[in-house]
Amino acid sequence: MNLLHIDSSIQGDSSASRALTAAVVARLKTPATTVTYRDLAREPLPHLTLEGLGAANPTLDEFLAADVVVIGVSMYNFSIPSQLKAWIDRVLVAGKTFSYGESGPQGLVGGKRVILAITRGGHYAVGGPLEHVETYLRGVLAFIGVTDPEVINADGLMLGEEARAGAMAKALEGVEALAA
Secondary structure, three states: OOEEEEEOOOOHHHHHHHHHHHHHHHHHHOOOOEEEEOOOOOOOOOOOOOOOOOOHHHHHHHHHHHOOEEEEEEEEOOEEOOHHHHHHHHOOOEEOOEEEOEEEEEEEEOOOOEEEEOOOOOOOOOOOOOOOOOOHHHHHHOOOOOOOOOEEEEEOOOOOOOHHHHHHHHHHHHHHHHOO
16 A cells, blocks of 8 residues: 655644654555655745646655555635645646546546645634635545545644644544544
8 A cells, every 4th residue: 555644734743634644654654554744834845836737746646556645634724724725736647647527627636545634723623714724625636526525623733732642632532433
């Protein structure tokens, strides 16, 4: 199994999303697993340019080679980190991960297992007016054919130590419930 591990938090070792992605990878990894790690905060991708649009790139190759993709996402200012958006811009490539046909767009990578580890400082319900992380990522993934991502959420992390500990414990229970 090829596993792609993506971290996007700027918080380094104190990052809750990094702790969750590490736990997910530890849960899924077997001796036969090949893990490719990409730290988008420490080694950010440049923003997309016209010249880079649709070009072959190692980021896309890593994604296409992966059977499982684990993505750590911290909510910043009601959205995903810009580093993660730059990664998405390299992965959504016409003819590679999606195509347009007579009936509209069609995802080309529906066989991938994608696990999102999402962390938020407050409580933001999916479908609520300020929740633009899980909703956006589910839409992006559905566009390329991944219609059922697995989501581990840790909400309320900035509401005090007790709230943070409880949110992380609940999220780690979700990690342990993942099928290996």
